[in-house]
Amino acid sequence: MEQKLYLYDKRKTTIMATTDLRDTVKDYIDTADVRLLKMIKALAESYQNDQQETFTLSEEQYDMIDKRRASHLKNESQSFTWEQVKQNARKAIE
Structure with a gap:
């Protein structure tokens, strides 16, 4: 069955x-x-x-993620306002 x-x-x-x-x-x-x-x-x-499809990161991107994770674990992470996030995104596109 x-x-x-x-x-x-x-x-x-x-x-x-x-x-x-x-x-x-x-x-x-x-x-x-x-x-x-x-x-x-x-x-x-x-x-x-x-x-x-596979997604791969460069060594630089892995390093950046590792640094941000370590900073977050130490409670040193930086907070951004929504306006700052939008500005950073616009800068990244340019």
């Missing part, structure tokens, strides 16, 4: 189990026209590409 894992949201309403979702999607695919199949293919390819 197959076990199904069901998830519940905050209101305790049932959310479809993964196996049920797969079955439902397969049913849609089995009856789909070319237009829907192309959309599903594009969505799947986009998802695959997003999963393969």
Whole structure:
């Protein structure tokens, strides 16, 4: 007997189990026209590409993060107002 894992949201309403979702999607695919199949293919390819992206930091960025973390742990971190944050962001773009 197959076990199904069901998830519940905050209101305790049932959310479809993964196996049920797969079955439902397969049913849609089995009856789909070319237009829907192309959309599903594009969505799947986009998802695959997003999963393969890697994000790397430079040594300088790692050093900056380490320094800021150490400063934060020593309670030496600097606070900024929202206006200062916006100004710094604008300067970084220029």
